[in-house]
Amino acid sequence: xxxxxxxTASIRYDKRLYRHDIEGSIAHVRMLAKQSxxxxxxxxxxxxxxxxxxxxxxxxxxxxxxxxEDLHMNIESRLTQLIGPVAGRIxxxxxxxxxxxxxxxxxxxxxxxxxxxxxxxxxxxxxGLSERYPEVVMPGxxxxxxxxxxxxxxxxxxxxxxxxxxxxxxxxxxxxxxxxPLGSGALAGVAYPLDREFVAQELGFKEISANSMDAVSDRDxxxxxxxxxxxxxxxxxxxxxEVVLWSSQEFGFISLSEEFTTGSSIMPQKRNPDYAELAxxxxxxxxxxxxxxxxxxKGLPLTYNRDxxxxxxxxxxxxxxxxxxLAVFRDMLAGLTLHQNLVTSLAGESQALATxxxxxxxxxxxxxxxxxxxxxxxxxxxxxxxxxxxxxxxxEYRRFSSHFDEGVYGIDAKSAVAARxxxxxxxxxxxxxxxxxxxxxxxxxADGL
Ligand code: ARG
Numbered sequence: 089x090x091x092x093x094x095x096t097a098s099i100r101y102d103k104r105l106y107r108h109d110i111e112g113s114i115a116h117v118r119m120l121a122k123q124s125x126x127x128x129x130x131x132x133x134x135x136x137x138x139x140x141x142x143x144x145x146x147x148x149x150x151x152x153x154x155x156x157e158d159l160h161m162n163i164e165s166r167l168t169q170l171i172g173p174v175a176g177r178i179x180x181x182x183x184x185x186x187x188x189x190x191x192x193x194x195x196x197x198x199x200x201x202x203x204x205x206x207x208x209x210x211x212x213x214x215x216g217l218s219e220r221y222p223e224v225v226m227p228g229x230x231x232x233x234x235x236x237x238x239x240x241x242x243x244x245x246x247x248x249x250x251x252x253x254x255x256x257x258x259x260x261x262x263x264x265x266x267x268x269p270l271g272s273g274a275l276a277g278v279a280y281p282l283d284r285e286f287v288a289q290e291l292g293f294k295e296i297s298a299n300s301m302d303a304v305s306d307r308d309x310x311x312x313x314x315x316x317x318x319x320x321x322x323x324x325x326x327x328x329x330e331v332v333l334w335s336s337q338e339f340g341f342i343s344l345s346e347e348f349t350t351g352s353s354i355m356p357q358k359r360n361p362d363y364a365e366l367a368x369x370x371x372x373x374x375x376x377x378x379x380x381x382x383x384x385x386k387g388l389p390l391t392y393n394r395d396x397x398x399x400x401x402x403x404x405x406x407x408x409x410x411x412x413x414l415a416v417f418r419d420m421l422a423g424l425t426l427h428q429n430l431v432t433s434l435a436g437e438s439q440a441l442a443t444x445x446x447x448x449x450x451x452x453x454x455x456x457x458x459x460x461x462x463x464x465x466x467x468x469x470x471x472x473x474x475x476x477x478x479x480x481x482x483x484e485y486r487r488f489s490s491h492f493d494e495g496v497y498g499i500d501a502k503s504a505v506a507a508r509x510x511x512x513x514x515x516x517x518x519x520x521x522x523x524x525x526x527x528x529x530x531x532x533x534a535d536g537l
Contacts, residue, residue, distance in 0.1 A: 098157065110142045116182055117135055119283050122286065125280050126180060180280065186270050189306070190291075192400075193268070200258050210417045211526070213418050214245065214248045216421075217422075225435040227434050237441070245522050247327055258313070261309060267303075268293035274392070301390050305391040305392055310381060310399050311381055314377055321370070328367040345420075377405060381399055436501040441477060441501065444507070448492075453491075454491055
């Protein structure tokens with residue numbers, strides 16, 4: 089019979105938790121000594137041994153044994169080689185079930201910090217772009233049809249808001265991850281006088297878990313991270329899509345810096361936006377990992393079941409996808425060039441100013457519906473004539489409404505943008521305010537978790 093033991097092994101990927109695992113073990117052992125469950129001398133030996141093990145893993149000299157199923161076994165076995173049978177006391181009052189729950193929580197907390205940092209980097213680049221082009225007007229779109237002029241900065245700050253919600257979701261997830269499960273044992277709690285609060289404090293947890301059965305089988309915090317990551321990738325993917333569109337020859341709104349494009353192996357003229365495309369493409373795998381974990385959990389009876397080991401690979405892959413994507417966007421955005429003349433001139437074309445004209449008639453006392461109809465016919469006429477609205481004579485305007493006068497020639501993209509002067513609108517003053525708020529938020533928030 090072939091050797092099937094690798095089927096259950098997790099060592100290939102749970103290695104990555106070694107610092108968290110050792111940190112947890114050190115806190116546990118210190119507490120055991122403090123509570124006189126083991127002697128101080130034994131505890132010191134074990135802690136020294138664990139530090140040694142950590143150094144070996146750091147230095148990549150640790151003798152990983154793939155025959156030992158997981159990280160916990162590898163570490164304990166090496167510890168035994170280093171300090172002898174006293175190593176066996178490390179697992180007093182602990183099970184791998186609460187141990188892995190602890191490791192996962194420590195890791196998740198750390199990764200949430202890095203994720204928020206990554207998001208801040210993207211937000212900083214968006215703010216940077218808004219500052220570089222504070223009053224450039226461009227066409228805003230609905231249905232991918234030119235709709236109304238907006239400030240480029242307004243468009244960038246829309247993404248700032250999305251990423252701000254992402255930050256808040258990850259912070260929220262952090263709150264529920266910040267719960268210390270050790271002391272739950274295999275499922276029923278532990279029969280030694282452990283000091284759970286002490287361990288929580290040592291490890292920097294806000295609280296201890298309230299129910300041992302829940303604690304060893306709960307992976308909600310991983311689901312929450314994956315859900316927040318999935319939505320964050322959605323935002324990145326939407327931005328990626330705009331980068332792809334805008335850098336196309338058809339749009340020509342932006343150029344990416346050389347390092348974020350790749351040449352074609354066959355068509356020498358091409359600069360492809362591969363980074364943005366890959367970000368868009370990688371979004372799918374993150375969605376997949378969320379769904380996979382939800383599915384792992386849905387049929388599990390209490391408490392620990394080995395299925396839970398399947399929480400890791402998809403989660404790690406999500407982290408390995410999201411963090412680099414955030415770093416790429418930070419730098420890709422920082423290095424992009426906006427073709428101001430082009431976007432400004434497109435924003436001033438007829439299609440984008442139709443609403444302005446309707447509003448103009450409303451200003452003359454015409455009901456909006458009627459104004460809308462008149463301008464629609466006017467636009468159709470201009471198009472049939474092959475003219476811009478600004479190229480029509482006043483008598484041509486008047487064919488559609490007698491209320492048009494010289495004032496129509498004062499309508500342009502700038503006036504359209506300036507008119508949207510409510511909170512949340514695209515008037516330059518409002519956008520400047522929003523930009524100042526965004527900067528303040530980035531400066532003020534230390535993101536203490
Ligand atoms: N490798 C396991 C996991 O990731 C660790 C816990 C194993 N517990 C057990 N009773 N076999 O979930």
